[in-house]
Amino acid sequence: MDELDYNTCNATFRSLTDQQRLMVEETSRLIGADADLELTSYGCGFGMFELELIARVPRRTVWFQGLDTNGEAVERLRATLAELPKVRGHRVLTASMADVADLRITPTEYGLFVQSLCYLGADEGMAVLKEARNRHRRLIVAVPPLNRLNGPFAESLARQGIVRPLFARTLAEELTRFGVEFRSATVGAEITVPVSEPAHRLLEFLTFARHQPWRGGTGRAELLDAVAGLGTVSAGCVRIPHPVEVFSIG
Numbered sequence: 723m724d725e726l727d728y729n730t731c732n733a734t735f736r737s738l739t740d741q742q743r744l745m746v747e748e749t750s751r752l753i754g755a756d757a758d759l760e761l762t763s764y765g766c767g768f769g770m771f772e773l774e775l776i777a778r779v780p781r782r783t784v785w786f787q788g789l790d791t792n793g794e795a796v797e798r799l800r801a802t803l804a805e806l807p808k809v810r811g812h813r814v815l816t817a818s819m820a821d822v823a824d825l826r827i828t829p830t831e832y833g834l835f836v837q838s839l840c841y842l843g844a845d846e847g848m849a850v851l852k853e854a855r856n857r858h859r860r861l862i863v864a865v866p867p868l869n870r871l872n873g874p875f876a877e878s879l880a881r882q883g884i885v886r887p888l889f890a891r892t893l894a895e896e897l898t899r900f901g902v903e904f905r906s907a908t909v910g911a912e913i914t915v916p917v918s919e920p921a922h923r924l925l926e927f928l929t930f931a932r933h934q935p936w937r938g939g940t941g942r943a944e945l946l947d948a949v950a951g952l953g954t955v956s957a958g959c960v961r962i963p964h965p966v967e968v969f970s971i972g
């Protein structure tokens with residue numbers, strides 16, 4: 723699957739799940755209403771979540787700081803933020819979360835890790851979180867539970883030598899082990915796939931063929947069966963649980 727296919731499928735995938743909308747609602751609720759917001763997002767990508775949060779959070783203006791290892795995503799996010807009247811300033815760095823002690827990172831009220839901390843193993847991830855707690859009054863971390871949907875992602879992390887990635891249960895265990903107080907809420911999102919419509923490539927995407935070399939021969943019926951196996955079929959749709967756990971620390 724090339725990058726164009728990936729981006730097209732990812733956009734379609736995002737349109738079939740209510741996860742981002744529900745995560746934005748939960749995060750906005752945690753942040754609450756006030757005049758101005760200062761926010762840092764670790765692993766911001768090109769800001770798919772962050773841009774929706776900025777638009778919806780009940781604050782007059784936002785000062786946004788972000789970092790990601792993907793330089794192209796960083797450039798794209800910078801360009802988008804520059805156009806937004808609600809954003810009174812921004813700084814987006816090509817850097818790793820592991821560089822959280824980097825002095826270019828300014829302390830802000832909120833530190834956000836949305837679907838990014840699970841890229842790190844427990845030891846490194848907890849070191850990052852501890853340092854981030856020195857920089858921010860409150861941290862909000864959204865990570866999925868380890869389930870069949872993200873199993874192949876976990877396998878690819880294992881192949882990269884990442885030990886005990888911080889999916890939801892491991893994160894809760896680690897926070898408890900280190901005596902860090904937190905609250906968490908499960909965002910019960912789901913993916914709704916109309917059985918009649920999906921393109922072949924989208925089905926592959928959903929079954930995470932994108933993590934493997936393109937095999938070409940997988941039949942549509944076989945893919946539909948695999949997708950149906952991830953959820954329940956009703957009224958011409960497959961409904962696949964797509965939960966995420968939102969942790970609030972501090």
Ligand SMILES: C[S@@+](CC[C@H](N)C(=O)[O-])C[C@H]1O[C@@H](n2cnc3c(N)ncnc32)[C@H](O)[C@@H]1O
Binds near residue numbers: 766769771817
């Ligand atoms: C699933 S995306 C989430 C992007 C964004 N937060 C959102 O929800 O739209 C995960 C992001 O984490 C980034 N990432 C992974 N490991 C990272 C690291 N060590 N430091 C910084 N960013 C990292 C990836 O490049 C990717 O952009």
